[in-house]
Amino acid sequence: MQQPDNDIAEALVARADDDLSLVRVATAQLDIADAIVGFHAQQAAEKLLKALLSRRRVDYPLTHDVERLVELVEEATGARPPDADAIAALTPWAVEFRYGELADEVLDRDATLDRLQRLRAWAAELLSEPRQ
Numbered sequence: 001m002q003q004p005d006n007d008i009a010e011a012l013v014a015r016a017d018d019d020l021s022l023v024r025v026a027t028a029q030l031d032i033a034d035a036i037v038g039f040h041a042q043q044a045a046e047k048l049l050k051a052l053l054s055r056r057r058v059d060y061p062l063t064h065d066v067e068r069l070v071e072l073v074e075e076a077t078g079a080r081p082p083d084a085d086a087i088a089a090l091t092p093w094a095v096e097f098r099y100g101e102l103a104d105e106v107l108d109r110d111a112t113l114d115r116l117q118r119l120r121a122w123a124a125e126l127l128s129e130p131r132q
Contacts (some may be wrong), residue, residue: 009055013047013127034109041093082119
């Protein structure tokens with residue numbers, strides 16, 4: 001890593017917050033497709049998990065696979081993220097929607113937003129701990 005791990009982690013959290021803000025606003029906007037909301041929900045989760053890994057100086061693959069990132073975070077922290085399985089289920093929204101494969105999928109926006117907010121709070125707690 002070129003930059004100090006804190007700089008990378010902070011940048012990832014800031015971008016995750018941007019994605020989370022979009023999800024928050026779009027949750028009530030039914031004219032915005034689930035594919036767009038799901039994509040930004042997945043991106044928020046991915047960036048929060050990568051921020052935790054960066055903070056702990058754990059190399060992670062260039063991937064959109066949230067399940068894999070959850071596993072790496074669990075190994076690095078000894079704790080499983082809240083709603084880990086539901087968060088991991090966001091993975092398809094990162095790629096498949098781009099190719100129209102999720103056209104008929106319905107996203108539970110309220111539940112997704114709640115899970116992301118819990119993940120964000122949990123990540124903030126871990127990111128505030130002294131580096132080990």
